[in-house]
Amino acid sequence: MKRLALLLGVILISIVIMVFGYRSFSSHKFSGEVLQQPMKIPPIVLRSDAGPVRLEDFHGKLILLYFGYTSCPDICPTSLANIKMALSGLTPEEAAQVQVVFVSVDPARDTPEALGKYVKLFQDEFIGATGTREEIDLMTSAFGAKYKLNEHDANGNYSVDHTSFTILIDRNGYYILKFPHETTSTKMSEDLRYLIKNEMPISAQILAGPTYTPVVCAVTLIPSHVDGGEWLYQHHCAQCHGADMAGNPAWQTELQDGSHFPPPLNQTGSAWQYSEQDLINIIKEGRNLDKPIHMPAFKSTLANWEVKFIITYMKSKWDINQLNYQHGFMTLTPQATSTPAPAIPSP
Ligand code: HEC
Structure with a gap:
């Protein structure tokens, strides 16, 4: 009983230190x-x-x-x-x-x-x-x-x-x-x-401003799945998302017809913000199929396990906080920025 109490005490103190540590980390209020x-x-x-x-x-x-x-x-x-x-x-x-x-x-x-x-x-x-x-x-x-x-x-x-x-x-x-x-x-x-x-x-930058609750976790990526996923990725996805998953540099810009260039799938993009199920859906069903530039549907080309291998390979490019977030071990509560977007100055 005593041991259990001691263990609980240690865990509690660690959590307090962790939360406090992160609080003081995000205490700066940016003017930018x-x-x-x-x-x-x-x-x-x-x-x-x-x-x-x-x-x-x-x-x-x-x-x-x-x-x-x-x-x-x-x-x-x-x-x-x-x-x-x-x-x-x-x-x-x-x-x-x-x-x-x-x-x-x-x-x-x-x-x-x-x-x-x-x-x-x-x-x-x-x-x-x-x-x-x-x-x-x-x-x-x-x-x-x-x-x-x-x-x-x-x-x-x-x-x-x-x-x-x-x-x-x-x-x-x-x-x-x-x-x-x-x-x-x-x-x-x-x-x-x-x-x-x-x-x-980098992950903290993504979270700069917002407060978040980290919980230590271990996401294990099976090496053979990562390797298999890499092979599949290079054959089915690399021609659009890049051999290094960096996507098109202008991926955030909306084109006149409303379409977007292929985004990065590594840690610099937003793929890690989707749940596993959402990623599977995007890959199987495609997205914005009516747009000239779009994410094609892979449901008739790739088996479920192949899609999962590719996602595992994508995850091997994310950092630990992104993995935590994707697995639901970490929450993210963005703070609205108060500064309005600057207007184009009049001549
Ligand atoms: C023909 C080009 C093309 C191919 C091939 C392609 N994609 Fe895409 N993908 C896109 C485009 C374009 C988008 C952005 C679509 C949009 O937002 O409307 C996209 C979006 C995505 C997204 C959403 C990411 C985000 O941050 O919103 C994921 C995930 C994705 N692709 C995964 C894959 C995977 C995995 C493969 C290979 C199996 C693949 N794509 C093959 C063009 C492609």
Whole structure:
């Protein structure tokens, strides 16, 4: 009896420590708008005065990304000045862990050289980059940013309307948060300092903001099922979802006809948020079959056990918290973000 009481006591204390530990972890209230679902950054190469730049080049640092143009009369300069002030609110060691990247949506006028000069008016370490119209469109649509080139005036000058938020990308290359234009530099510093001090695992980023109840569990994936699933995946799914399950980088963007590109099925997508039964249904019945781009039905091609093997293989790419969540061992209660979506500024 005494032993049982002792055991129960130990379990209780562990639970208290765990819950308390996670509470203090999620105690920071972000001023930026936390994305309910972080997005892996698209692998786009842009040009700067120092040569080609890719966002992946800054893996290990936080990135502040801003879309604008150098002839911008007020919004861009105030945003860049605000970012500079937010960085000066950090220690030099902390600030060195943040890379600022200014991407011009006006490549016709903003050469990489002109951009380099422009950003250095604010801080030497800032990077200014741009790309072809197509690269810029891919990138802005991936980040949910918008812009519009206005009519030329008699002198051939034109203004550009563009979204004015600052995008924050974490050390692992995930877009996790955005700062609305009106975020003060002090508030931005606080969020940056928190993210610099607290290494958030990817799963925790997904859960950033929301509170959650973790329960330790062990999901065992049978190695032979994972292997079999991999073979089946490569033969039936890889042509759309990618050999590495990364999906199409623009999977979150809705196309004009309402269809979506194939999403990732690994830990960067949202497949882990479905129950086992829902996944089976999606794979057997397909989804949005009436749309030009859709998930085909596999009920006449794959046997039930084959579908299950493929799902096991998908799970081998998820992290432990995602597995816990999918198996119902962990709950997720997202907090509504209070900050409204920033509007496109009027010219
Ligand atoms: C012809 C291309 C194509 C093939 C082949 C394909 N898919 Fe898909 N799949 C899609 C598209 C497109 C979507 C998104 C559909 C939508 O949301 O309307 C999708 C969605 C999904 C989803 C939902 C994921 C989410 O996060 O919402 C799952 C799960 C999935 N596919 C699994 C598979 C599996 C497993 C296979 C192989 C057996 C497979 N797909 C083969 C195109 C394909």
